[in-house]
Amino acid sequence: MKKMRFETLAIHAGSEVDSDTGAIVTPIHLSTTFERDPSGEYSRGFSYSRSDNPNRRSLELLMTELEGGEDAAAFGSGSAAAAAVLRSLRPGDHALVPDMMYHGIRSFLQQAVVPWGVELTSVDMTNTHAVADKVRSTTRLVWLETPSNPSLGITDIRAVADIAHDAGAVVACDNTWTPPPLQPALTLGADLAIHASTKYLAGHGDVMGGIVIARKGVDLFEKIRFLQVNEGAVPSPFDCWLTVRGIKTLPYRVRAQQDSAKLIALFLDDHACVERVNYPGLEGHPGHEVARRQMMGFGPMLSFEVLGGREEAMRVAANVELVTRATSLGGIETLIEHRASIEGVNSPTPDNLLRLSVGLEHHDDLLADLQKALRK
Numbered sequence: 001m002k003k004m005r006f007e008t009l010a011i012h013a014g015s016e017v018d019s020d021t022g023a024i025v026t027p028i029h030l031s032t033t034f035e036r037d038p039s040g041e042y043s044r045g046f047s048y049s050r051s052d053n054p055n056r057r058s059l060e061l062l063m064t065e066l067e068g069g070e071d072a073a074a075f076g077s078g079s080a081a082a083a084a085v086l087r088s089l090r091p092g093d094h095a096l097v098p099d100m101m102y103h104g105i106r107s108f109l110q111q112a113v114v115p116w117g118v119e120l121t122s123v124d125m126t127n128t129h130a131v132a133d134k135v136r137s138t139t140r141l142v143w144l145e146t147p148s149n150p151s152l153g154i155t156d157i158r159a160v161a162d163i164a165h166d167a168g169a170v171v172a173c174d175n176t177w178t179p180p181p182l183q184p185a186l187t188l189g190a191d192l193a194i195h196a197s198t199k200y201l202a203g204h205g206d207v208m209g210g211i212v213i214a215r216k217g218v219d220l221f222e223k224i225r226f227l228q229v230n231e232g233a234v235p236s237p238f239d240c241w242l243t244v245r246g247i248k249t250l251p252y253r254v255r256a257q258q259d260s261a262k263l264i265a266l267f268l269d270d271h272a273c274v275e276r277v278n279y280p281g282l283e284g285h286p287g288h289e290v291a292r293r294q295m296m297g298f299g300p301m302l303s304f305e306v307l308g309g310r311e312e313a314m315r316v317a318a319n320v321e322l323v324t325r326a327t328s329l330g331g332i333e334t335l336i337e338h339r340a341s342i343e344g345v346n347s348p349t350p351d352n353l354l355r356l357s358v359g360l361e362h363h364d365d366l367l368a369d370l371q372k373a374l375r376k
């Protein structure tokens with residue numbers, strides 16, 4: 001059969017009508033342990049819930065299909081998923097990481113990964129020549145995040161993957177900001193796609209989770225699976241169930257969110273109080289051409305820099321009424337955040353930058369709220 005479209009897979013992959021009851025919605029299996037056969041076998045495929053359970057398996061199968069991978073491992077948060085990838089490195093290995101990335105993973109790299117003996121080089125991943133310059137024969141892992149948080153820098157996944165693979169390194173792409181079908185990271189050459197499913201996948205701001213999807217033939221995945229099962233940072237069956245439910249509407253949500261994001265970016269780009277808009281859909285964005293090639297649309301996230309520095313940025317954030325001041329992203333409510341103050345003292349983020357996670361409210365209402373907040 002022809003491979004089905006994203007909208008169809010999002011609803012059906014990994015889920016079946018329950019054979020015992022006929023339930024259309026997959027039941028939640030809370031049991032931590034599963035019966036052995038008289039022979040001692042586990043012919044039904046499950047033994048203990050940390051190792052595997054029906055709801056986690058359903059989520060992993062679904063995301064494997066949506067990212068076009070071979071296998072997936074789900075975790076209790078995006079950070080746990082990222083940590084499992086990084087923990088699969090050994091002392092003496094070298095890793096190349098982006099200079100602009102999600103600040104939580106940057107802290108984990110600096111405070112946990114470096115102390116156990118992994119060598120780290122941070123590089124401008126939007127500059128392919130700089131990447132080629134910094135890669136070494138000992139480089140085991142190249143970490144990508146594109147568009148990057150919070151400045152929306154664009155990395156050419158295929159170009160960087162080619163450089164990394166020539167050096168024998170594995171390429172991991174944090175795809176949180178570009179949920180399926182927005183950026184087929186594995187098809188573009190990444191070996192691992194990572195999501196904080198807390199964000200777009202679950203999509204409703206009510207469940208934490210993370211997942212690593214591997215393409216075929218990535219040896220490192222075995223170690224990631226081992227860490228998932230044996231360190232046990234696993235999601236609960238209910239969390240997996242909520243995430244699967246969220247994913248059923250994912251393609252429609254992100255399409256509407258990215259349509260609104262584009263309108264908001266154009267509005268801000270035209271506004272006298274805005275110094276700069278970071279959004280790859282704008283023709284003046286340095287990553288516009290690469291984004292056009294490797295993304296389906298330009299994503300639902302953007303950030304902008306307010307004229308007048310930190311004080312003015314805080315004023316705009318204080319003035320919104322419909323939009324909510326909060327961290328996180330990917331939910332149905334539009335959120336605005338002053339990133340530098342949440343990232344802490346070593347943050348490279350400009351002090352006048354506000355990040356917007358565009359939700360599913362009508363774009364006219366969002367535009368009116370932002371217009372009022374900027375004008376006051």
Ligand SMILES: *Cc1c(COP(=O)(O)O)cnc(C)c1O
Nearest residue numbers: 077078079080102176196198209
């Ligand atoms: C939120 C986020 C994470 C971390 O996910 P948690 O579920 O909060 O642990 C990692 N990467 C990116 C890009 C994120 O936005």
